[in-house]
Amino acid sequence: MNSTSSIDRKHAPLLGKPQPLQISEPRKIMIHNTVPVYLIPDNNQEATKIDFIFDAGTTLQNKKLQASAVNKLLVEGTLHHNSFEIAKTLDFYGAYIDTFTSKDNAGVTLFGLSKYMKDLLPLVLEVISEATFPEQELETYLKRQKQNFLINNQKVKFRASLEFNELIFGKGSAYGQKLTESDFDNLCKDDIVRFYNMNYKLQDVYIVISGKITDALILQLENLLIIEHQTKEINEKKKYTIKSKENIRLISQPDAMQSALRIGIPTITRKHPDFPHLFLLNTLLGGYFGSRLMSSLREEKGFTYGIYSYIQNFKYADYFLIATEVNANQTRPAIEEINRQLNIVSNEKVSKEELKIVKSYLYGSYLRSFDGAFSQAERFMKGKVLGLTFEERKQELNKMMQASSEDLQQTAQNYLSSDKMKMVVVGNIEGLQG
Amino acid sequence: MIKYNRFTLSNGLTVLVHHDSHTPMVAMNILYKVGARDEDPEKTGFAHLFEHLMFGGSVNIPEYDTPLQLAGGENNAFTNSDITNYYLTLPKNNLETAFWLESDRMLSLAFTPKSLEVQRQVVIEEFKQNYLNQPYGDVYLHLKPLAYKVHPYQWNTIGKEISHIEKATMDDVKLFYQKFYNPDNAIVCLAGNVDIEEARVLSEKWFGDIPKGKHIERNYPVEPPQKKPRKLTLERNVPQSAIYMAWHMPSRTDPEYYSCDLISDLLSNGNSSRLYQHLVKEQKLFSELNAFITGDVDPGLFIVSGKLYDSVDFKTAEEAIEKELKNIKETPVSSEELKKVQNKLEANLVFSEISVLNRAMSLCYYEMLGNADLFNLEKEKYQSVTPDNIQKTANRIFDEKNKNVLYYKAIKK
Structure with missing residues (x-):
């Protein structure tokens, strides 16, 4: 056995060289020459996930809530089964049907034990193709959602996010839609059925299967997918974003203990050559627990429990955002400190040591986010909206690993000027006007 | 495995x-x-x-x-x-x-x-x-x-x-x-x-060279059986009134633990569960209603908690929950319904093993309980629970004397 003196506990063990990401593009097969199916197999798993992704995001809706209501109500009744029967079958097989709606698309996910997939595949296809949207279920859904909205709308955080979304994309734009209470009273069954008929056709779906994949499963999918070829009506050309001169929105909520801050700016696309440097800079500034903003506003000054920055990429627009809730009495100093931190990354070079920490953290987080078939499926779908392949992800990471302090400073100057940021404050806005 | x-x-x-x-x-x-x-x-x-x-x-x-x-x-x-x-x-x-x-x-x-x-x-x-x-x-x-x-x-x-x-x-x-x-x-x-x-x-x-510690005596005081129901009412400035009911249940390593866990699933795991279907969807008494066990190593608690709609009083809410429990006590669960919660447990065990980190946590936890092998035996233990076990356990746990009730009353500011 070693004695304490024989090992060096003062110094960290040597670190290994970062290995390249071991990921390969999902295999693509076509069903009936129409539906692309992407396979991300891991046959060591006993679980399987099947994602059905439709071009049915909120940008396509004519009325607010239309897209998400259709998506959520798919499982609340079909031509052959009511809501309870669907729930009972899923529970019996210990499986889940999850649904989601985003700005750019919407999806239905079946997740369960591989051995029961054959029993569940017909059900999930029935939910997608033969949903009936019973009036009673729609009514209950809207009532519950409205209740949630009203409760959430008392929270500064929730309001700030809604306001910022409208501010950054522009009032009246497809991306900048803002929910209000009355939206919950304006949706009727016709709206639901129309949106469903137009946007949930199997001829337009793409499918991602991850986890354990058998030939029998693919064959069954082929047999069950009945595709009626119809021409999809092309919606009128959408204005995804609308430029506006409005840069600041201050909303008073006098009783709030915290003010919610959202500070951001439209930015470059995911495929822009400068994106990797911007992403690395974002991580350094507010993208992880050891970030500049977290160290300063939380650890040093105690203004907040947490502060993060993000880059949000959508199909037709992108933005950079800093988000936090701060002690209401410290609203103004907090904003000043955020701006100071933005200026520092433009004015000063990052030390080699800090750069190394951020790169190492990012490398680890890439490895983690691609670890396993299910994580890869998530990454694949996120990337697909943006036209981003796994190969491009690897190149992104390589470019980040090679970035210099100069690169980051230049990137900050190009894309993160504090005086060009748009800002929303909900809470204590005293002394912020003018 | x-x-x-x-x-x-x-x-x-x-x-x-x-x-x-x-x-x-x-x-x-x-x-x-x-x-x-x-x-x-x-x-x-x-x-x-x-x-x-x-x-x-x-x-x-x-x-x-x-x-x-x-x-x-x-x-x-x-x-x-x-x-x-x-x-x-x-x-x-x-x-x-x-x-x-x-x-x-x-x-x-x-x-x-x-x-x-x-x-x-x-x-x-x-x-x-x-x-x-x-x-x-x-x-x-x-x-x-x-x-x-x-x-x-x-x-x-x-x-x-x-x-x-x-x-x-x-x-x-x-x-x-x-x-x-x-x-x-x-x-x-x-x-x-x-x-x-x-x-x-x-x-x-x-x-290897970190010195071992002194032997730790662990004599946790044993909670004596509860002799009569306990009740507490709190008034708070919250949006909705809520009810919390708690019954003492067996320890983590007791065979009855598995029946308790399955009872909580029959009551509230998934959208087809009894409490959700009967009291949330059909009778619309609660906006939220859950049954769960604390899962502690020593004898823990079986808890039912719910948020009441404005028009519902505590008495109605408590009676409605009691009626569901009475049903479990008096009528044997069908083998199909039991199979449903057992399948769901099996599936969730498999899902929990997907990440290596979860596997590491589980192995340590079961080793602490006595032996990491226990992790691999969980599925079987849940599957061996019978309708009779469920009924017997329900009758033992959901005893009026063993009940603790907290009324969390919403008052306007």
């Missing part, structure tokens, strides 16, 4: 190794057999405060987070009534960094006054934020002492009161560390892209 190897160092440290070459990562989980139940009734909240202090620097390493980030790692920890659990994941070729960091904080902490002061403040803020300034945040601060009169489960992990944290001294902290943070009171599990030999060599190298 999770395969693993086990070895024990001469200082008593148990190490489990689970090899999975499909991931580029390794997870390291360390479970210390100390939780809130090990605290002095006058010094509660220590196990949790200690979890925070474990990140404040160790004897040879001034800061924990930065070297881990440099190694591409990520970490976190949690404390409950029974255990304190630390975990991290990192790329496999930096595994030794994990050994270096974790062994140093098992060897000794830095015990800087600053770290104690900062973490004391952070924990006090956490107490305020999550338990005092949060709607419904203080429920368990009241429900647990209502149900437990003797056993340490009467206090929450955060502690009985803020003053216990405020009064913590450096001496208290050091004594707590010396008593519990020793190799013979810990279980390490490595899971992922690591092989047994590598794990053995690194374990010997980094943990």
